Amino acid sequence: MAESLHGLDTFPKLLAHHAKVRPDRPAIREKHLGIWQTWTWHEFAEEVRSIACGLAEHGFKRGDHLALVGDNRPRIYAAMCAVQCLGGVPVPLYQDAVAGEMAFPIQNAEITHAVAEDQEQVDKLLEILPQCPSLTRIYYDDARGLRNYAQSQLMGWDRLLKVGREARRRDPAFLETEIAKGGGEDVAAMFFTSGTTGVPKGVVLTHHALIDRALAAAQMEGLGEDDVVLAYLPPAWIGQNIFSYAQPFVTGYCICCPESAETVMSDMREIGPSYYFAPPRVLEALLTQVSIRMEDASRLKRALYRYFMDVARRVGGAILDGRPVGAGERLLYWLGDVVVYGPLRNVLGMSRVRIAYTAGEAIGPDLFRFYRSIGINLKQLYGSTETSVFVCIQPNGQVKPDTVGPAVTGVELRFTPERELLIRSPGLFREYYKNPEATLEAKDPQGWFHTGDAGYVDADGHLKIIDRVKDVGKLADGTLFAPKYLENKLKFFPYIKEAVAFGHGRERVCAFINFDAEAVGSWAEKRNLSYSGYTDLASRDEVYDLVRECIEKVNADLAGEPELTNSQIQRFLILHKELDPDDEELTRTRKVRRGFIAQKYAALVDGLYGGADSVHIEAQVKYEDGRTAMLSADLKIGDAKTYAPAAARKAA
């Protein structure tokens, strides 16, 4: 980055800068009616200014909160910046949340204005309107289906734009003064954490925190205006917001909004992003798709794929890291690149990816190596909403599958005696909104943020995270029990989608399993196993055998780790339904809520630790439209073989 951003301490000022320096470069693209429509930085800035004036005209003041409810759309981001122009605070909400979940943030932040993407989101806001008296204005982007809504709070984006343009014509200086009033220590945005535990908390982040971290990471990776990002994860999630708002604002790169959630794959192929982020589950889903398609490919293709993937596994990572590799192997890899890896990267839409990140959950070593071995520079990073994401990033050439890399410039790390990680960084949040107790608990007076993650820094200075501090428990015999570590090991198998391990204070470890319906479904079809759906498959002995095999492989692995050999999984059952955020079993970011599940399915846990080989369950299920139904089933319990510690096994 050659240009100086000195003195540009808020996002609206950064926007003005880009509108001046690179007015005709693309800022945002959106695919509409099958064609990629481009907004240049100049157009984007104009839209933002008019909307800001429109909002001011409608009584939006400095310090007010505005909710953004929608998928990645240029106008959602334009609204975000417009709010910041006026010194207000945008509050992005998860667009797939049900209406009830939106009520709390709106009440908590006393949100007065909202921008909704379409009819679906407007309906949700209207539904909770009686509980949210503060909400007086709702603007919508896509007018389809909304023409006949008579509610006085509603107004279309285009009308707001018109109001804003008129106001701007009357008083052009107003907005410039408002923007100039803003400073780096002002609040830039508020993100509600998904709430793995308890009610969601509003994380208050300043312009300075977000800009500082976005810039630190951008400088480290050398991001510039030529980079392209596909914005496809919820904008309410800090990660997506950093990649599609904070970082383009410090570097001037272009973000692209896919046509719809279903078209992400093909849109990605068309755009060819150079900078990419995907949580492990997305990478896993992509790999599962590739594997399934390869199984259906012709014999020749399958053989080629298998052979060259072997080559990649041996030398791909080393070549990417720039380590020495023999000339023969190099030639083979080059051949593989022409025949397999190149086309594969193209299918994945990753041909131009220069830097790819993954975070959010631990990533399976096999999965991680797969992407790196085919020449995609996938790296892990560590961070959270409270830290404006960037705490640790794996630097190019020093990528280890089980660590998240060293601290990014400006970040200090420390550990408590319980191995809890503490962080001090310019990117730290200011507070949890209206929640001083929680703020005090998470951030001590010296400014250290208590992450709740247990880990250590290894010999190379790389951070390794084991588990959540509160989840790390002990078996009855006193040995270490790290449930997430076990669950992750299980989830690394393509057939297993979710796992929940129990064992704290018990003699042995047991687990609930959710298999991957797509992978197991295809596996069942190959075996001519007819089935009606997930629940049916979940009761089949064949599927139990399949899962048992996976668990036994994990057990064999654990036998090799002295501290964890007692954590081998002895009994398991396959849940009758898939764990779902709508049933509160997973968070919106799809993390398992272990405590809640243990409580909800207490009968099943008892069954696992009892002697019986099946257990009866009656459970309530919630459909997507909010209806509920009762479901009753008999679940089988499976036993898995355990292994003696490694030393003993070698002797045998």
Added chain:
Amino acid sequence: MRETEISEARLHEHVRAHRIGEPLLQVDEVSLAFGGVKALQGVSFDVREHEVRAIIGPNGAGKSSMLNVLNGVYHPQQGTIRLRAGQAWREFHDMDSHEAATLGIARTFQNIALFKGMSVLDNIMTGRNLKMRCSFLEQALWVGRARKEELEHRRAVEEVIDFLEIQHIRKTPVGRLPYGLQKRVELGRALAAEPTLLLLDEPMAGMNMEEKQDMCRFILDVNDHYGTTIVLIEHDMGVVMDISDRVVVLDYGRKIGDGTPAEVRANQAVIDAYLGVAH
């Protein structure tokens, strides 16, 4: 993901964008026989502008025959059918389906009639056929009006794709799609012709509950957004009652009921036809 539940409250609470107007289509004493089989016997009804009109009845009641008559596939031996264009009424006896299409009538079929090997986009594009003005030669050589026209039609097709939310299958061959989506594509092709009168032959047949709800939403959206007058055949009573303004009931080729869903539901002849009567 769109909300599939149809809220009845919403349907009635809001003012309709296009108020139901004067009759658009008038069917008088239509009779149709195939040899000795009397498919339709003296059926009369009208269809008003902007309304959703359903024709229901048990199997073999003559529903599809009726639709085929409106569409110009069958020619009734007796009776008249008149279609209004602006203020002028046009009576037709021996209309063929091409003529029906030029008059602004489009339809879908009970058993899907799409080009299985062609993409969704191309299938919907065929719906624009009547609107293409440039000559075969111009199209083949890509000169003159061809380019401009193609862009225009592509835009119209993309709008339909956007409307029906099928962007993700734009380039998928139709044969590879699940049934519910194929039905939606067929609706798309009919819509691409920008019809004033849309005939739907069992749009919900063979669908599961969710697909039915989706389809209902789209039918109502079409009616609301484009103001298209819709005549649909269905033998799922529940669905029909929810989305129609008025219903015609046929049984053994005769009209046995006509009115709002509530009136029809209370009609004894209709109940007998559906539930059977003891003789």
